[in-house]
Amino acid sequence: MLRFIVRRLLQMVGVVIVLSLLVFIWLRSLPGGTVSAMLGDRATPESTARLTKQLGLDQPLWVQYGRFVKRVLSGDFGLSTGVLPGRDALDLFLSRMPATIELSILALIIAVAAGIPLGYLAARRRASTLDNLSIVGSLVGVAVPVFFLAFVLKYIFAIQLGVLPVSGRQSTGLDATRVTGFFVLDGILTREWDASWDAFKHLILPALALSSIPFAVIFRITRASVLEVMDEDYVRTAESKGLATSTIRSRHILRNALLPVITTIGLQTGGLLVGAVLTERVFSLGGVGDALATAFTLRDYAVLQVLILAAAVTFVLVNLVVDILYAVIDPRVRTR
Amino acid sequence: MTETIENVQTQANRNEALLSVRDLRVTFQRHGEKPFVAVDGVSFDVRPGETVGLVGESGCGKSVTSLAIMGLLPRRGVKVEGEVDFQGTDLLRQSDDQMRDRRGRDLGMIFQDPLSSLNPVVPIGVQVTEVLERHRGMSRKAATPVAREMLDKVGIPDPERRLKDYPHQLSGGMRQRALIAMALACQPRVLIADEPTTALDVTIQAQILALLKDLVEDTGTALVMITHDLGVVAGLCDRVNVLYGGKIVERGDRHPLFASPRHPYTVGLLGSIPRLDGTRGERLTPIPGSVSDNLPWDSACAFAPRCPNAIEVCREARPELLDDGGGRWLRCHNPVENPLEVTR
Numbered sequence: 228m229l230r231f232i233v234r235r236l237l238q239m240v241g242v243v244i245v246l247s248l249l250v251f252i253w254l255r256s257l258p259g260g261t262v263s264a265m266l267g268d269r270a271t272p273e274s275t276a277r278l279t280k281q282l283g284l285d286q287p288l289w290v291q292y293g294r295f296v297k298r299v300l301s302g303d304f305g306l307s308t309g310v311l312p313g314r315d316a317l318d319l320f321l322s323r324m325p326a327t328i329e330l331s332i333l334a335l336i337i338a339v340a341a342g343i344p345l346g347y348l349a350a351r352r353r354a355s356t357l358d359n360l361s362i363v364g365s366l367v368g369v370a371v372p373v374f375f376l377a378f379v380l381k382y383i384f385a386i387q388l389g390v391l392p393v394s395g396r397q398s399t400g401l402d403a404t405r406v407t408g409f410f411v412l413d414g415i416l417t418r419e420w421d422a423s424w425d426a427f428k429h430l431i432l433p434a435l436a437l438s439s440i441p442f443a444v445i446f447r448i449t450r451a452s453v454l455e456v457m458d459e460d461y462v463r464t465a466e467s468k469g470l471a472t473s474t475i476r477s478r479h480i481l482r483n484a485l486l487p488v489i490t491t492i493g494l495q496t497g498g499l500l501v502g503a504v505l506t507e508r509v510f511s512l513g514g515v516g517d518a519l520a521t522a523f524t525l526r527d528y529a530v531l532q533v534l535i536l537a538a539a540v541t542f543v544l545v546n547l548v549v550d551i552l553y554a555v556i557d558p559r560v561r562t563r
Numbered sequence: 564m565t566e567t568i569e570n571v572q573t574q575a576n577r578n579e580a581l582l583s584v585r586d587l588r589v590t591f592q593r594h595g596e597k598p599f600v601a602v603d604g605v606s607f608d609v610r611p612g613e614t615v616g617l618v619g620e621s622g623c624g625k626s627v628t629s630l631a632i633m634g635l636l637p638r639r640g641v642k643v644e645g646e647v648d649f650q651g652t653d654l655l656r657q658s659d660d661q662m663r664d665r666r667g668r669d670l671g672m673i674f675q676d677p678l679s680s681l682n683p684v685v686p687i688g689v690q691v692t693e694v695l696e697r698h699r700g701m702s703r704k705a706a707t708p709v710a711r712e713m714l715d716k717v718g719i720p721d722p723e724r725r726l727k728d729y730p731h732q733l734s735g736g737m738r739q740r741a742l743i744a745m746a747l748a749c750q751p752r753v754l755i756a757d758e759p760t761t762a763l764d765v766t767i768q769a770q771i772l773a774l775l776k777d778l779v780e781d782t783g784t785a786l787v788m789i790t791h792d793l794g795v796v797a798g799l800c801d802r803v804n805v806l807y808g809g810k811i812v813e814r815g816d817r818h819p820l821f822a823s824p825r826h827p828y829t830v831g832l833l834g835s836i837p838r839l840d841g842t843r844g845e846r847l848t849p850i851p852g853s854v855s856d857n858l859p860w861d862s863a864c865a866f867a868p869r870c871p872n873a874i875e876v877c878r879e880a881r882p883e884l885l886d887d888g889g890g891r892w893l894r895c896h897n898p899v900e901n902p903l904e905v906t907r
């Protein structure tokens with residue numbers, strides 16, 4: 228098991244190196260090069276030459292890549308030019324990240340907590356009303372655009388009914404203590420329960436909207452997978468041993484059926500980030516997704532660099548966790 | 564003195580059936596399809612310590628019979644009629660929960676393909692102890708030494724280590740032994756073995772059969788041995804039921820049945836197995852045709868289109884299962900008098 232993890236970690240380092248190369252190449256290939264991209268309309272021959280030298284662009288490519296890696300490793304991505312001009316790009320990212328992570332984790336929890344049990348029940352009662360209703364629900368979940376769902380939820384629950392906040396991460400009058408930047412967690416750490424609860428309420432609607440697609444996917448995969456596993460010989464063996472329904476469900480059906488579901492959850496991370504861009508906009512959460520959209524429109528390359536590398540690292544990390552989880556459940560992969 | 568009484572009691576019990584299947588009929592009813600009768604009025608008895616064979620070509624209803632006895636057929640789309648008497652209780656009239664209590668405790672079952680019949684992501688040890696936890700109310704900890712003993716008993720070397728192993732780490736024969744250990748963990752009175760050696764190499768087959776024989780002799784478990792291969796039951800069964808098209812067509816004690824099979828189908832089955840004492844180069848004669856040629860049982864003998872002995876009446880009237888007076892039961896209008904006539 229340890230060897231499996233070490234091997235996966237090494238593979239992950241490889242993936243990140245390749246990704247950094249891609250980002251590096253992408254930066255070199257910006258229209259008109261980095262310098263004109265950074266200087267924009269203000270470019271003069273002198274300033275261009277100065278910046279070229281300053282950035283080391285007159286050096287051979289491999290030297291440039293070496294510098295790029297060195298800067299990345301020391302956390303120096305340059306200053307933001309568009310999202311928050313003058314702010315260090317990494318700082319900016321770090322201050323935005325907690326909102327996105329809180330949002331994504333809650334969305335994923337909702338998707339898993341609803342998708343897996345519903346998928347299991349729908350499979351066990353195939354062709355029942357519950358099954359048909361959940362299938363329709365999951366189709367709607369995939370078909371309705373996330374931002375539209377976000378608007379509808381906001382309109383009904385925040386604007387019309389007024390039961391949940393309209394936007395932001397926390398109510399303004401609260402004066403909560405900041406520790407980690409994760410507002411829900413901060414409230415718990417400082418025992419400011421009202422602050423924690425308030426931040427959580429701000430997350431509910433955006434997380435619901437964001438969870439729609441992963442929920443639908445997890446539901447469908449769970450249902451299909453449970454249907455398949457239910458027909459396996461070993462489930463019949465378990466039945467022939469007279470085991471309790473709960474044992475058969477958890478140990479013999481779900482433990483096998485969840486393997487493809489776990490893989491799916493890993494693959495959902497990319498989609499979750501795309502969804503976060505839209506939801507954060509609608510609910511003004513000021514997260515990474517929101518920054519990504521702004522950075523893209525304003526061509527804030529420093530911030531884009533950080534975001535792309537961070538997204539890549541997140542994706543790789545999540546899939547590492549997924550692989551390890553898979554290996555914990557399935558002994559056959561461990562030896563592979 | 565006590566010895567004598569016990570002996571008398573055992574004697575009495577031996578004559579009384581432990582499991583008595585009466586007129587078992589299983590009909591599959593799919594939406595928009597016409598009902599299909601897979602098991603058509605099957606009756607047989609199994610006495611304590613006895614081994615009874617259920618033999619027939621693939622598709623004749625052997626597995627469906629065993630699943631019906633175990634209560635493992637789906638409720639939807641399946642109609643099960645008749646009676647399965649186990650120690651005075653009709654198993655077919657038991658609730659799902661009552662059957663769940665009996666399976667693994669009173670009735671054990673092992674299946675054809677040991678690899679797919681084992682859960683790939685659960686250690687062998689847990690797959691044995693879970694039966695004891697469920698039916699004996701033991702903790703995992705208390706059940707583990709019992710499980711180890713079971714693995715030892717079914718001939719798995721180094722059982723301590725094997726407890727922690729997963730199915731993919733065992734060989735085919737070892738997997739079937741592990742399945743036998745699971746089925747016998749709670750010492751059920753009846754064990755149903757559905758083609759337990761079909762997926763195994765010939766040498767392993769013999770080992771597993773020898774193991775089953777030893778176990779039933781030691782524990783007094785009644786064994787229902789299901790196979791398509793008469794060779795498998797030859798050395799194992801006290802009595803043999805030959806199934807064709809969902810009905811028993813011949814039943815008899817092992818020795819007389821093998822010495823002089825009388826139903827043309829049984830003769831055909833015997834002709835299509837390699838005999839160890841047969842002269843080299845002796846031709847195997849498979850039964851011509853296939854089950855798809857069957858006539859409906861209501862008004863004919865289903866086997867008639869494939870039968871070398873068929874006469875006119877075979878296509879006009881259903882033969883009934885009758886005692887020939889010497890303990891042999893036959894469902895045939897024109898049974899074989901001297902089997903050699905047909906095999907050669």
Ligand SMILES: Nc1ncnc2c1ncn2[C@@H]1O[C@H](COP(=O)(O)OP(=O)(O)O)[C@@H](O)[C@H]1O
Pocket residue numbers: 591599601619620621622623624625626627628
């Ligand atoms: N679930 C099912 N639905 C419909 N028909 C079935 C089902 N299971 C078995 N059958 C049919 O019942 C007949 C007997 O099957 P089975 O008992 O499995 O045969 P075997 O003697 O080879 O074990 C076969 O014709 C098979 O197609």
Ligand code: SF4
Pocket residue numbers: 826827828864865866867868870871872873874877882894895896897898
């Ligand atoms: S009843 Fe007729 S057709 Fe059927 S097995 Fe006997 S002889 Fe053959």
Ligand SMILES: [Mg+2]
Pocket residue numbers: 625626627757758
């Ligand atoms: Mg079968």
